[in-house]
Amino acid sequence: MNPETAAGLRDLYRDTLLNDILPFWFPRCVDHEHGGFFTALDRDGSLLDTDKSVWFQGRISWMLLTLYNTVERRPEWLEWAESGLKFLERHGADTDGRLFFLTDRTGQPLRQRRYAYSESFAAIAWAAHARAAGSARSAERARDLFERYVRWNFTPGLMPSKFTEVRPAIGLAPRMITIVTAQELIANLGEDAGLRGWIDRCIGEIGRWFFKPELDCVMEQVAPDGAVIDHFDGRTLNPGHALEGAWFILHEARRRGDAAMCKLGLGMLEASWRRGWDPEYGGLYYFRDLYNKPVQEYWHDMKFWWPHNEAVIATLLAWRMTGEEKYARWHRQIHDWAFAHFSDPEYGEWFGYLHRDGRLSVPLKGNHWKGFFHLPRMLWYCWKLLEEIPTVPEEDITHRERR
Numbered sequence: 001m002n003p004e005t006a007a008g009l010r011d012l013y014r015d016t017l018l019n020d021i022l023p024f025w026f027p028r029c030v031d032h033e034h035g036g037f038f039t040a041l042d043r044d045g046s047l048l049d050t051d052k053s054v055w056f057q058g059r060i061s062w063m064l065l066t067l068y069n070t071v072e073r074r075p076e077w078l079e080w081a082e083s084g085l086k087f088l089e090r091h092g093a094d095t096d097g098r099l100f101f102l103t104d105r106t107g108q109p110l111r112q113r114r115y116a117y118s119e120s121f122a123a124i125a126w127a128a129h130a131r132a133a134g135s136a137r138s139a140e141r142a143r144d145l146f147e148r149y150v151r152w153n154f155t156p157g158l159m160p161s162k163f164t165e166v167r168p169a170i171g172l173a174p175r176m177i178t179i180v181t182a183q184e185l186i187a188n189l190g191e192d193a194g195l196r197g198w199i200d201r202c203i204g205e206i207g208r209w210f211f212k213p214e215l216d217c218v219m220e221q222v223a224p225d226g227a228v229i230d231h232f233d234g235r236t237l238n239p240g241h242a243l244e245g246a247w248f249i250l251h252e253a254r255r256r257g258d259a260a261m262c263k264l265g266l267g268m269l270e271a272s273w274r275r276g277w278d279p280e281y282g283g284l285y286y287f288r289d290l291y292n293k294p295v296q297e298y299w300h301d302m303k304f305w306w307p308h309n310e311a312v313i314a315t316l317l318a319w320r321m322t323g324e325e326k327y328a329r330w331h332r333q334i335h336d337w338a339f340a341h342f343s344d345p346e347y348g349e350w351f352g353y354l355h356r357d358g359r360l361s362v363p364l365k366g367n368h369w370k371g372f373f374h375l376p377r378m379l380w381y382c383w384k385l386l387e388e389i390p391t392v393p394e395e396d397i398t399h400r401e402r403r
């Protein structure tokens with residue numbers, strides 16, 4: 001990738017974020033009566049449903065506060081983010097401290113999941129608010145939510161399981177989310193040995209148990225000893241998750257200058273790219289089978305927006321860290337396919353769900369799973385990554401061990 005191409009991408013990511021994605025969501029997604037955010041928006045931005053995703057009260061608040069902290073201190077960004085945080089504080093938690101997954105418009109609880117991810121998204125939002133407002137109370141809330149998250153996700157038997165103990169399994173998702181949550185707390189609250197320890201633990205477990213170079217894959221779940229579970233669920237690969245986890249690890253490797261960690265992240269990226277890319281129609285499959293057998297989920301070959309967002313980050317970061325042209329080609333490949341198929345030139349923002357051949361499945365722009373998070377995070381991260389570039393990629397850290 002030459003400097004002119006990098007500069008053009010930088011400007012595109014910045015302008016798409018600030019002039020397309022932000023104006024699509026704001027201020028229309030802000031509930032000025034009850035606080036918090038709506039996410040269920042139709043193609044033109046009109047409201048489809050007033051129920052509120054607790055995930056997105058944290059996610060959207062974090063994204064707004066990250067822009068406030070790193071782009072421009074716009075008062076409305078802080079005001080909107082604080083609306084989401086106040087809604088979380090008033091309505092997000094059950095009596096045992098666990099956060100809900102879904103509430104009605106006023107904050108009455110509707111649903112609570114069997115896993116604790118709402119806590120991680122709330123934690124990063126409070127951490128970003130601590131930096132934005134200089135609030136010790138927000139920092140304390142962020143740390144408390146992180147401790148709750150790891151306690152509920154890593155203490156055997158503490159969270160109710162939807163499966164029996166006949167076939168025990170552990171998942172990739174809690175580990176990769178722990179990594180990025182701890183990274184955000186460190187970025188906004190300062191260095192912390194305990195948080196760094198959680199990052200080390202989870203990267204180590206991913207490398208030992210989930211990344212299987214001999215099978216050219218990253219497993220979504222494995223047995224507690226890392227063995228493959230040769231059944232439908234155990235064989236199912238999620239290329240989007242694996243690519244997201246890969247760039248979390250690459251981000252950490254870059255911060256530390258750690259060659260071994262970089263090698264792990266690149267290995268995960270390459271295996272997931274080979275497994276996930278659709279050679280016939282382009283784009284990334286949603287699910288694949290470890291042994292290329294049929295997958296039981298009927299949406300396995302659909303193209304969802306968020307895996308493409310994560311792949312854009314992962315490939316660009318890999319190129320930035322290594323200078324290898326292969327990653328620049330992959331980045332251009334996924335970038336071009338995603339912008340050509342998901343972007344809506346008429347109403348703005350991106351569609352979320354396509355059929356395998358790229359045809360539109362449903363025209364909505366938001367629901368309880370899609371909101372102001374994956375796409376703006378991609379645009380912000382890639383903009384800032386490219387903004388660093390003077391004329392050439394940085395030193396290749398993959399070769400430092402040989403010097």
